[in-house]
Amino acid sequence: xxxxxxxxxxxxxxxEAEGVDVLFGYPGGVALPIFDALYDSKQITTVLPRHEQGxxxxxxxxxxxxxxxxxxxxxxxxxxxxxxxxxxxAYMDSIPLVVITAQVSTAVIGTDAFQxxxxxxxxxxxxxxxxxxxxxxxxxxxxxxxxxxxxxxxxGPVLIDVPVDVSKGELDFDYPASVNLTGYKPTYRGHSKQVxxxxxxxxxxxxxxxxxxxxxxxxxxxxxxxxxxxxxxIPVATTMMGKSAFPEDHHLWIGMPxxxxxxxxxxxxxxxxxLVAVGVRFDDRVTGKLSSFASKAKIIxxxxxxxxxxxxxxxxxxxxxxxxxxxxxxxxELRKGADEPKTESWIKLxxxxxxQFPLHYGPHLGAGEEGALFPQYVVQRVNxxxxxxxxxxxxxxxxxQMWACQYYTLRSPRSWVSSGGLGTMGFGLPAAIGAQxxxxxxxxxxxxxxxxxxxxxxxxxxxxxNGYPVKVVILNNGYLGMVRQWQELFYGRRYSASVLPQECPxxxxxxxxxxxxxxxVEVPEELDAALTAAFDHDGPAVVDCRxxxxxxxxxxxxxxxxxDEMLGGVPxxxxxxxxxxxxxxxxxx
Amino acid sequence: MTHTLSVVVENKPGVLTRVTSLFARRGFNIDxxxxxxxxxxxxxxxxxxxxxxxxxxxxxxKQVYKxxxxxxxxxxxxxxxxxxxxxxxxxxxxxxxxxxxxEIANVFRAKIVDVGKNSVTIEATGATDxxxxxxxxxxxxxxxxxxxxxxxxxxxxxES
Numbered sequence: 192x193x194x195x196x197x198x199x200x201x202x203x204x205x206x207e208a209e210g211v212d213v214l215f216g217y218p219g220g221v222a223l224p225i226f227d228a229l230y231d232s233k234q235i236t237t238v239l240p241r242h243e244q245g246x247x248x249x250x251x252x253x254x255x256x257x258x259x260x261x262x263x264x265x266x267x268x269x270x271x272x273x274x275x276x277x278x279x280x281a282y283m284d285s286i287p288l289v290v291i292t293a294q295v296s297t298a299v300i301g302t303d304a305f306q307x308x309x310x311x312x313x314x315x316x317x318x319x320x321x322x323x324x325x326x327x328x329x330x331x332x333x334x335x336x337x338x339x340x341x342x343x344x345x346x347g348p349v350l351i352d353v354p355v356d357v358s359k360g361e362l363d364f365d366y367p368a369s370v371n372l373t374g375y376k377p378t379y380r381g382h383s384k385q386v387x388x389x390x391x392x393x394x395x396x397x398x399x400x401x402x403x404x405x406x407x408x409x410x411x412x413x414x415x416x417x418x419x420x421x422x423x424x425i426p427v428a429t430t431m432m433g434k435s436a437f438p439e440d441h442h443l444w445i446g447m448p449x450x451x452x453x454x455x456x457x458x459x460x461x462x463x464x465x466l467v468a469v470g471v472r473f474d475d476r477v478t479g480k481l482s483s484f485a486s487k488a489k490i491i492x493x494x495x496x497x498x499x500x501x502x503x504x505x506x507x508x509x510x511x512x513x514x515x516x517x518x519x520x521x522x523x524e525l526r527k528g529a530d531e532p533k534t535e536s537w538i539k540l541x542x543x544x545x546x547q548f549p550l551h552y553g554p555h556l557g558a559g560e561e562g563a564l565f566p567q568y569v570v571q572r573v574n575x576x577x578x579x580x581x582x583x584x585x586x587x588x589x590x591x592q593m594w595a596c597q598y599y600t601l602r603s604p605r606s607w608v609s610s611g612g613l614g615t616m617g618f619g620l621p622a623a624i625g626a627q628x629x630x631x632x633x634x635x636x637x638x639x640x641x642x643x644x645x646x647x648x649x650x651x652x653x654x655x656x657n658g659y660p661v662k663v664v665i666l667n668n669g670y671l672g673m674v675r676q677w678q679e680l681f682y683g684r685r686y687s688a689s690v691l692p693q694e695c696p697x698x699x700x701x702x703x704x705x706x707x708x709x710x711x712v713e714v715p716e717e718l719d720a721a722l723t724a725a726f727d728h729d730g731p732a733v734v735d736c737r738x739x740x741x742x743x744x745x746x747x748x749x750x751x752x753x754x755d756e757m758l759g760g761v762p763x764x765x766x767x768x769x770x771x772x773x774x775x776x777x778x779x780x
Numbered sequence: 781m782t783h784t785l786s787v788v789v790e791n792k793p794g795v796l797t798r799v800t801s802l803f804a805r806r807g808f809n810i811d812x813x814x815x816x817x818x819x820x821x822x823x824x825x826x827x828x829x830x831x832x833x834x835x836x837x838x839x840x841x842k843q844v845y846k847x848x849x850x851x852x853x854x855x856x857x858x859x860x861x862x863x864x865x866x867x868x869x870x871x872x873x874x875x876x877x878x879x880x881x882x883e884i885a886n887v888f889r890a891k892i893v894d895v896g897k898n899s900v901t902i903e904a905t906g907a908t909d910x911x912x913x914x915x916x917x918x919x920x921x922x923x924x925x926x927x928x929x930x931x932x933x934x935x936x937x938x939e940s
Contacts, residue, residue: 315798316805320848323794340848374790374851498842 193363198327199228201364202291202353205334207234208366211262213253213628214238215246219266220306221355222293226264228358238628238657241649243270245621247277248647251286252622255608256583257629258411260287260342267293268306271352272313276615278348279317283612284432285405287346289337290318294354297325311352319347327360335367344377345496346409377495381512381520388508389467389491390524396465398537399425402448402477402485405432405611406470406494406514413437413604415518416469422525424532426541428456430471431596435607439600445541446550449477450748451593454760455544457748460485461755462540469493470514473503474612479754493517548760550597552742564715566590566666566738570598572718573636573664576726581633582606583626585661587619587643590672593744595638617646620663624650627659634662634726641667641691641698651705654731662725663702663733668740669693676743680758680766693737702733711735782811783837784863784933787826787844788852791817795849799826802847808832808840812865814930823851827932856933863933866905868893869914872922873900881921888914899924 196204202225206214213236218226229237240246243265250261261281265274271292281288295304311323320340322333330353337349393399407416407429416437420427426445427437437444446456460466466488471477478484481503492499492506495513500506510517552567573584584599585608586592592609601607608626610618619637627635637644644665654661666672674689702709708728712721712735725732745759745766759766789795796815803810811829818825832840837855845853856863873881873895881900882892890904904914908931915926 311794312797315801372848375848496846498839498846501836502839 193365195361196364197224197228197358198330198353198360198362199224199358201327201330201362202334202358203228203232203235204364205331205366206262207232209260209334209338211235211260214262214264215240215249215625216264217243217246217266217270219270219293221295222264222266222270224355224358225291225293225353238653240621240624240653242647243273244277244617245624245647245650245653247274247288247290248280248615248618248621249625249628249650249653250288250290251277251281251618252585252608252625253629254281254286254288254625255622256605256626256633258605259629260289260338261625262289262291264291265293266306267295267310268308271308271310275313275317276613278314278350280610280613280615280618281348282317282319284610285346285409286348287341288348289334289341290348290350292350292352293358294323294352296356297354298356300354311350314350317348318350321350321352323352324354324357327357327362330357330362331364331366336370336372339370339372340375344375345494378497378511379495379513379516381493381510381517383520385508385510386517386520386524389510390521392465392489392491392508393423393425393467393521394525394530397533398463399423399465399467399534400459400463400488401425401427402430402460402466402468402471403427403433403436404430404469404471407433407436408605410470410495410514412469412514412518415515415522418522419518419525422522422532424534424538425467426459426534426538428452428460430474430477431609432611433470434596434609435601435604438602440602443538445545447596449474449754450479451596451744451746452748452754453545453550453597454548454746454757455541457746457754457757458544459541461487461753463488466490467493468506469518470495472499478503479748479752483753483755549762550760551762552745562714563739564712564718564736566668566736566742567594567598568715569664569666569718569736569738570594570638572722573638574599576719576722577634577636581630583608583623583630583633583635585609585619585623585626585635585637587637587639588614588616589640589643589674590668590676590742590744591638591640591643591666593673594666597744599638616643618643620644620661621647621650621653623661623663624654624657624659627654627661635659637661637663639663639665640672641665641669641693642671644698645696648701651702651707651731651733655706658730660728660730660732662731664722664725665698665733665735666738667693667698667735668738668742670740672742673744675741679741679743680747681749693740698733698735706730708732709735711737713737781837782829782831784856784858784861784931785828785830785841785844786854786856786933787828787850788818789824789826790849790851791822791824792849795824796826798847798849799828799844802843803828803830803840806840806843807835812928812930814932816932825932827930829931854935856935861933861935863907863931864905865908865911865931866903866929867911867914868927869902869904869918869923870925871900871902871918872898872924874898877921881918884914884917890914
């Protein structure tokens with residue numbers, strides 16, 4: 192039985208039908224009918240961020256930490272425009288979002304009306320799909336489709352633009368039970384012939400390597416991945432987006448490949464004879480110089496998005512399908528009559544590299560650094576102190592993010608929330624708030640830099656006032672660290688526009704101004720107590736760690752170089768000796 | 781290499797923009813474009829002639845196919861399909877030259893659609909090379925204006 196109601200009421204009913212429990216919404220003129228309807232919803236908590244970008248990042252963090260679709264709602268014009276970075280960020284990382292933008296009335300669309308912006312036009316390249324509603328009656332079907340498109344196949348953000356006369360107009364509401372999209376039918380099952388071919392290659396390989404990414408997380412293929420790795424004793428390298436897909440304390444986990452991968456990880460990627468690539472897109476930050484990437488290997492490429500296969504690197508065995516189905520199918524085939532794994536000497540070789548070239552850091556710049564607080568040490572202590580707690584690690588972007596990748600050991604799925612493809616500074620804090628909204632019992636930590644955190648620091652108010660006790664650990668080195676690192680290595684130490692004095696702002700006072708707990712750490716001895724105090728505090732907390740200023744993330748693959756040619760990463764060998772003219776020439780090419 | 785893509789899409793506002801902007805941002809050049817309805821009023825056919833330099837054409841066909849409103853994408857094989865363009869030429873034609881021009885038009889089975897004091901307007905359809913050949917010949921007389929549609933194409937009926 193359909194029911195007569197306004198578009199705004201129907202919109203809320205659609206969200207309720209989709210199981211939405213929290214929505215990040217910033218109101219404004221033409222969005223008011225929708226916010227008014229939300230006021231009566233018992234199911235949906237509306238959280239007011241302090242900036243629309245923060246709202247979309249929060250919805251994104253919620254989606255990453257829970258696997259559910261995140262929802263953000265904003266007004267037209269500037270409200271819609273402020274969502275762009277958040278939407279692009281979710282698009283690059285294939286995160287399911289439904290972003291609702293209010294729009295001026297259909298009668299004045301196209302007249303440059305107050306707070307009018309063509310948001311569907313603007314977001315075509317950064318959404319999986321978008322809608323501009325013209326009549327209230329279109330609303331239920333559009334919402335049903337939007338949630339379906341956002342969460343299925345390769346997930347991604349979908350935007351719905353709702354003119355004010357649509358939300359005020361009336362319709363007979365009936366929520367469709369299913370969608371009918373002729374042009375959208377994702378392929379989930381891998382072609383059985385291709386799967387058999389993969390099985391045959393895997394069972395014969397001497398130096399196989401699983402190179403896995405965000406597709407394992409979005410496909411929920413943790414068990415299938417672990418089964419395959421353990422059954423055939425295949426080492427696993429997880430990309431930054433794939434982090435948390437495989438337990439990092441497992442002996443088969445060999446780290447994150449690419450620009451800041453460990454030497455042993457990149458050596459393994461280079462020497463493998465069979466690269467089993469699942470839910471990855473051969474991103475330039477992983478592959479380095481494409482021609483020499485995994486050049487000794489046959490490549491099996493599994494992805495739910497056919498357009499990813501062969502995009503950057505041709506695959507010997509392309510398999511279109513989702514990670515869970517395809518890996519599950521491969522494991523089932525292998526179990527029927529699997530050969531014994533032949534990888535013992537391969538694993539031993541990787542372990543030797545691991546022993547010879549471990550991730551490491553330490554005083555090396557000169558006098559006065561003994562006893563200094565190193566950013567890597569801060570991450571290691573966060574790791575130690577959260578070992579026994581359900582923890583979600585969020586990061587900002589830059590050195591803080593790479594150190595979190597290198598020195599935090601993730602143990603469970605969806606415990607990692609970090610901006611991958613777009614590399615969005617200012618993502619971490621709002622994303623942490625979203626993650627906390629979805630996982631109220633988890634300890635949610637944002638590992639931040641002093642640069643990134645200032646891009647959305649206003650969200651401390653959102654955390655405080657909505658009772659999200661997120662913890663921000665700032666690796667405060669007084670620089671835009673990654674920019675400074677590139678300037679140090681490739682631009683003759685000319686620190687153009689990358690210096691941020693450590694003491695400005697005073698992050699402790701700033702935290703307190705927002706009603707949060709704030710504390711400062713200047714020497715390693717103070718660190719554990721400060722972190723513990725922050726983690727045990729019942730509200731949001733900020734730990735300002737004044738770390739060594741000119742520390743670099745190593746190893747590092749110079750842009751354009753092969754990934755087995757790394758700067759740093761060799762204990763006792765200073766980077767300055769590795770940075771010869773040849774490396775610099777490649778960077779400038 | 782030049783390809784002719786036949787893209788069947790839902791007949792909805794904004795779909796053409798989605799398709800063409802995808803070509804632009806993925807670095808493919810559109811040489812010609814024709815859009816029209818199909819036998820099914822809910823569907824439109826977009827025929828795109830595009831050249832792909834280094835990137836394989838599959839990259840763009842797969843990306844286009846990912847668009848929600850796109851139903852089918854065909855990379856047409858010229859030997860397996862019928863391709864046509866429509867062209868209008870307005871040619872300088874003093875009365876004494878008119879006859880020659882009309883003769884050329886007849887050879888190409890083109891139609892005279894307008895005659896002015898000093899010009900003749902000719903309509904022709906055909907494959908791209910035929911149109912190109914006519915254009916070459918008419919240039920000698922001076923083409924005042926020319927309008928060409930994008931190419932439209934269908935696969936040949938295999939069963940018949």
